[in-house]
Amino acid sequence: MGRRGSASQTNTPGLLKSGDIVWVPYRKSPLWPAIIKNVYPKKVTYCFLPSNGKSPIFKAMPKSVILFKESDPLPANASKDLKQAYNAALRIVRGETPLTLDIGSDALNNNDTHSFNSISPSTSTSSHMNSSSRSSSTLTMPASKKLKKNSPEPEHSRVFFRPDDIVMVKNESKGKWPALVRAIDATSACISLFPLEEPEVTRTILLTELCHLSFNEISFLCKQVEESNPELHKALLDVQHFLLFKSDDISAEKVSNMSLDDTVDTGNESTHATLNGNSYDMEMEEVEAKIVRTSIATSSSIPVRSRSESLDIKKNKIPFRDAMLTEDAREFMESIWNQKVPSERHNNYKRPISSNLEISFNCGDLLSYQELEQVVTEFQKWITLCTKLPKMSLLTELHYVSEVVLPEVCIYCLSKKNECSREKAEKLFRERSQKDFAFNQLLRAVSMERETMT
Incomplete structure (x- = not known):
């Protein structure tokens, strides 16, 4: 009511x-x-x-x-x-x-x-x-x-769109679907449907067919369709990931690319936005982007590093665990999944079919048990968001992380840290992984807990 x-x-x-x-x-x-x-x-x-x-x-x-x-x-x-x-x-x-x-x-x-x-x-x-x-x-x-003609259409409150806006559009095969505005003109927009693909796949749609999708609606819909529509759920997760990792870059790009008199036309009349007049909308975008980053980041205790933090570990003194959680490391794995970077581990991986399954997160002294737990959790999120990988059960997902993702990311970060080739980094990984097993770390953690209890 x-x-x-x-x-x-x-x-x-x-x-x-x-x-x-x-x-x-x-x-x-x-x-x-x-x-x-x-x-x-x-x-x-x-x-x-x-x-x-x-x-x-x-x-x-x-x-x-x-x-x-x-x-x-x-x-x-x-x-x-x-x-x-x-x-x-x-x-x-x-x-x-x-x-x-x-x-x-x-x-x-x-x-x-x-x-x-x-x-x-x-x-x-x-x-x-x-x-x-x-x-x-x-x-x-x-x-x-x-x-x-007789319907109200106030000039001061006309809705308009910008590049990088998240919108809801009608898709012939999928119904209503989240999309990203790539470019706009007077009457139409160029959009890409989520999950975003490489190379970029776009289509043109009339502005009158777009509807803004708020941050609260994204989170709400993501929970609602988690079980009933896995494909849409994956698309909405990709929206959240886009907002989490790209919002800073988008804001900076908008400020640098905005002219002194930008014009966006969404009907018979134009909406003019100068740098001063448009400050309110930019402020709103910053506030909303901050809300998204906070809501997603607080769902996990894992400190995810942004793309702006380089993997120059020697220069920035980034801990190895944090280096494995950077956007650079994530994009490296995505390049493997997109067949842009060759990986024998990924290409030769076979799903386990026997119940006599052994899963070993063998990374030696590179990570502590707590750090390993955090990294594996984040890797599982990467897999969930990737549209190139087949759907996996929890057990298969953990096995794939142990056999492919963990060693590949460790080797990638070692090559950055030591400024060496992949071959040398692979050799370093084999040497470091023999020093200390994660399972031994788990045993020590249990022993320490028992000593504390006694």
Whole structure:
């Protein structure tokens, strides 16, 4: 049910929430009923009422948004469209028209971080039938469409897109799917579907077919489809990985490439963004990117090093464990999986078929037991995110890590640390791996624990 407003209430991001029915500016006068989609620190996004789930999303400052109250009168000399919007708002506030999540799950209507649709009486029956027959893994993010001549289209709140935006698009074979905006022009965008592929695979799509995908929605959807749609789950994991490792590079690139008068055209009129005028949006991107990095990083105690931290271990004095967790090391393994770097271990690897299986994480004195545990956990994430590898069970995954990933990354880091060839690094790895076995480290750890208990 839409929330009823208070006459004395001051609207701040903390008081507004997704699904609220509000009055928003529309060509200055009169105000127009709308439904809030998402709330950010310095802006809110909304759709004008009445909505059928495919209305464009607009944005405004929180101070310009007023909560809709059941006692609010209809503005004088209201047009037919405004009367319809007002009646739709009243029905939602009174509970006569339900609200449903537009991302495919009716069981989570109370989640304030996701978008809502209002269902008008003329479409409520068919919409409910479509919703109930929908799979929980099927995304129904709203797709924008051109507004009718008499429909509201305020200039100040037009939604626009930029390169490197994460969006939801309609894919013929997969339905709604996450994508990355590569480039844009006046009416269309060049996008790549997740998981991102090498070489880059792009397609062109109209801007009206794009829908922004927020960070909260990415995390929410990732959990929802983990079991029901593994392919989509892998794509969403790749989105998270992209945001985690690429957000810093993207922000720096945007600042360096932005001209003094960038123009992005998303309709009949252009939205001009100067460096000063665009500072708010850049600030929002930085805040959201920080949220993503924090949420993903805090899910594990493993300190993942960014790409900017070079593998020049001698110069930067990076511990060997941290060197194995850099983006450089990850990209080295991805180059093996993409057949860009030859690897006999990978090419000759065979899945275990016998229950008499031996798994040995033999890296000698290069890693302690705790460090080995952290590194293996991170390697498993790399494998999960890689679309080039076949699906593996947990046991097979651990076996593959011990036979291929661990030795390959150790040899790669040794070659960087000692500034030597791969052949020499391989010889060093064999020598170091004989000094101390991880299993012996585990035995010592157990012995130390017993001594502490006694």
